[in-house]
Structures are given as C-alpha cells and as structure tokens.
Amino acid sequence: MLGSLLTQWTIRLALACFAAYLAGNLLGLARCASIDQTAEPRAKFTANRNRAFRWLRWIWTAGCLLFIAHVVCAFQFTHHWSHTHAWEHTAAETKRMLGVAFGDGIYFSYIFLLLWVADVACLWLAIRRPGWVVAAVYLFLFFIAFNGAIVFESGPTRPVGIVVVTAMLPLLVLFVWKQWRDLATSQKFQRTTTGKEPLPSGNAECEA
Structure with missing residues (x-):
C-alpha cells in the first residue's frame, strides 16, 4: 500500500513540477515577445527573468529528483528490479489502453529520465546549446509527459492533465516556433555576411 502511494505521488508531484517549470518559461517567452524593445523595459524584464529563472531551476530540479524517486519506487515495489517485468x-x-502490446515503450521512459537529468545538469552548469536542441528535447519530454498524465493515467490526474496540456500547448508551439525562427535567422545572416553555408551552432543559450 505504501509502495503504491509513493509510486503514484512521486510521479504526480514530478509532473506538477514539470508543468510549472515549462509554464513559467513559456509565459516568460510570450511576455518577452510582447514587451517594448527600448532599453529600460528590456533591462527590467531581463532582471525579473533572471530572478524567475533561479526559482524555476529549483522547481525543475525538484521535479527531476521526484521522477528519479518514482522510478526507484516503481522498480522496488512493482517490478522488483526486473527490466523484463517492467517491459x-x-x-x-x-x-489495455491502445489495443497493441508495445513493451519497448519502457525505453522511452528511460530516455525521458536521461534527458531530464541531462537538462538539469545543463541548467546548473550553464552549458550552451543550440535552440533547436532545446526545442527538440522539450517536445519529446512534453510528449512523454502527455502520455503519462493523460493516455495511461486514470482518476483525478487525467482531467487535471487535460486542462494543463490545453493551456500549455499554444505556449509550447510559440516556444518551438521561436527556436526555429532564430535558427533560420542566424543561418540567413551567416550566408549574407560570409557567402558560405553556416556551420552547425554549438553556442546557443541553454534557454530552459
């Protein structure tokens, strides 16, 4: 009983942190796109954004730790540390849910865990990544979280997940569009100034 509760609530709290972090970042992005481009509002926004980022980074880290705890609980109390059982x-x-048995879906959960841990490390170490990489990572994480919170979940978590996803989806689309637009703009600028095809970028901000 205790093991089941721990497994359920660690993932629910992890997904709550996941939603809070993405919503905070995406709302910040939407606000950034709408503010005046004069120096004073931009500087004020940047200062507020930096303060918010520190809080959001802790929320993202807490969510990651809760998800690790969920995986540990699931393997301890449900799968008895057997990958075969988890598969x-x-x-x-x-x-049961889709009508097709797909045990290899467990590997998507493993990738989800590794990407979340890597992204947390990126935030704390201030590693710079191309914007399209950030967008691709968050799209994958969002897709897996969507399936976990809505498709394969029951009880009160599902309607709450539907509301959260509905609210966040337009912001996520805006985020992805901005990353690809910035990439296209930088490539066009490099072609114009150098006459050469742009090299793969590796120094974009870790914007999550």
Whole structure:
C-alpha cells in the first residue's frame, strides 16, 4: 500500500513540477515577445527573468529528483528490479489502453529520465546549446509527459492533465516556433555576411 502511494505521488508531484517549470518559461517567452524593445523595459524584464529563472531551476530540479524517486519506487515495489517485468508491464498497459502490446515503450521512459537529468545538469552548469536542441528535447519530454498524465493515467490526474496540456500547448508551439525562427535567422545572416553555408551552432543559450 505504501509502495503504491509513493509510486503514484512521486510521479504526480514530478509532473506538477514539470508543468510549472515549462509554464513559467513559456509565459516568460510570450511576455518577452510582447514587451517594448527600448532599453529600460528590456533591462527590467531581463532582471525579473533572471530572478524567475533561479526559482524555476529549483522547481525543475525538484521535479527531476521526484521522477528519479518514482522510478526507484516503481522498480522496488512493482517490478522488483526486473527490466523484463517492467517491459511486460508496459506491454500489458499499452495493450489495455491502445489495443497493441508495445513493451519497448519502457525505453522511452528511460530516455525521458536521461534527458531530464541531462537538462538539469545543463541548467546548473550553464552549458550552451543550440535552440533547436532545446526545442527538440522539450517536445519529446512534453510528449512523454502527455502520455503519462493523460493516455495511461486514470482518476483525478487525467482531467487535471487535460486542462494543463490545453493551456500549455499554444505556449509550447510559440516556444518551438521561436527556436526555429532564430535558427533560420542566424543561418540567413551567416550566408549574407560570409557567402558560405553556416556551420552547425554549438553556442546557443541553454534557454530552459
């Protein structure tokens, strides 16, 4: 009983942190796009953004730690540290919900965990990445979180997840569009100034 509660609530709290972090960043992006371009509002916005970022980074880290705790609880109390059991459980769940057994879906959960940990490390170490990489990572994380919170979840978590996803989806689209627009703009500028095709960028801000 305790193991089941721990497994359920660690993932619910992790997803709450996930939603809060993405919503905070995406709302900041939307506000940034709408503010005046004069120096004073931009400087004030940047200062406020930096303060908010520090809080959001802790929320993102807490969510990651909660998800790690969820994985540990799931393997301890449900799968008994057996990858085979986890694979079979995933196959049974996909069969029940989608009509198709897909045990390899467990690997998407593993990738989700690794990407979340890597992104947290990126934030704390201030590693710079291309914007399209950030966008691709968050799209993948959002897709997996969507499936976990809505498709394969039941009870009160599902309607709450639907409301959160509906509210966040336009902001996520704006975020992805901005990353690809910035990439296209930088490539066009490099072609114009150098007459050469742009090299792959590796120094974009870690904007999450």
